[in-house]
Amino acid sequence: MHYTANDIKDLDRVRRLKLINSVSGIKPANLIGTKNRKGQLNLAIFSSVIHLGSNPALLGCIVRPTGEVPRHTYANIMAEKEYTINHIGTPFVENAHYTSAKFDGDVSEFERCQFTPEYINNFKAPFVKESKLKMGLRLVETIPITINDTLMLVGEIQHILVDDIVFGTDDDLDLSLINSAGVSGLNTYYELKKIARYPYARVPEVPNFTSD
Amino acid sequence: MHYTANDIKDLDRVRRLKLINSVSGIKPANLIGTKNRKGQLNLAIFSSVIHLGSNPALLGCIVRPTGEVPRHTYANIMAEKEYTINHIGTPFVENAHYTSAKFDGDVSEFERCQFTPEYINNFKAPFVKESKLKMGLRLVETIPITINDTLMLVGEIQHILVDDIVFGTDDDLDLSLINSAGVSGLNTYYELKKIARYPYARVPEVPNFTSD
Secondary structure (H helix, E strand, O other): OOEHHHHHHHHHHHHHHHHOOOOOOOEOOOOEEEEEEOOOEEEEEOOOOOOEEEEOOOEEEEEEOOOOOOOHHHHHHHOOOOEEEEEHHHHHHHHHHHOOOOOOOOOHEEEEEOOOOOEEEOEEEEEEOOEEEEEEEEEEEEEHHHHHHHHEEEEEEEEEOOHHHHHHHHOOOOOHHHOOOOOEEEOOEEEEEEEEEEOOOHHOOOOOOOOO | OEEEEEHHHHOHHHHHHHHOOOOOOHHHHHHHEEEEOOEEEEEEEOOOOEEEEEOOEEEEEEEOOOOOOHHHHHHHHHHOOOOEEEEEHHHHHHHHHHOOOOOOOOOOOOHHOOOEEEEOOEEEEEEOOOOOOOEEEEEEEEEEEEOOOEEEEEEEEEEEEEOOOHHOOOOOOOOHHHOOOOEOOOOOEEEEEEEEEEOOOOHOOOOOOOOO
């Protein structure tokens, strides 16, 4: 199947969303937790969390300020500068998926979708107790992506809370040991199975791949 | 385990890289194909491809112009404005991993790591024949992330070449049917298993999650 730019433009909206939201490959399934000035909690599923750098430890996520769904998340992060990113475990993907419904402003997705808010000292935003890898971030940069009116929010990691079992027998994390889920498109969820781990690639150690 | 921002800063460099490159969750495993003005091909593994929007169809990827590894990819994209993004199938993760070795400038990773370049009309950059979902992109925006001296390259999708089997029995893509791989950290690879698909979340249709 070959889609050109024109074919993509001519697809009906839902088919285009399904296709284009899948073609980048597997996406991480995370819940972003925030609190507003009145103390109301918000929890929203995001598939756009991305690693930006390790020193300082920075993560980005994409928001559409003019869009409807993550409006509370965006507003709360801009106002409070603090938020949490929580891996979604495979047993919780259905609960997490439904945080994307457009609940009224006074409904907390924590309560409606049965997640438990959890706090640590000196950090205002709520973590998700059920998550086995969760982080507290402070907003450090807001980068406009002018071509489609979106923003990348850049946060510096202040806290990582992770279940020890993620390390398995070596010092690389194995996300399958904490059941972290992946997502493609808008609604398709995956579990992960670790299949391989290779050393840092040095030229003299590259295998001879030539056939027979 | 609880790491604070200071704990992260104090980790030795390799442990920090392993940890922080894993905490965003599962990342997509893609190969980016480019060609320079002399016609030399380059192929490099990237785990930072991200969906930015569907109309226009935009994907981002993060590059560090001052870094060593993806320097040819970055230079070629800036010069030629065209590149391909190709899903890495699980049978090819080892070959793909070793494209990250710092080969001399006259070595093509296509040849050294045993991938086959493939072309379509009116598009200069090489696709990866072995990939079951591959795209041709045109560079449309270059966004500096000043806080850590990286760039997000934004490309508009010009072509999608995808094996029909990805659609399975419905109109959502199932990336496990084309064996698309995920990656965490710098070197850990995963296969995907689809576990669930839920409808668009409308408030009246949200399940009652309250226990018992």
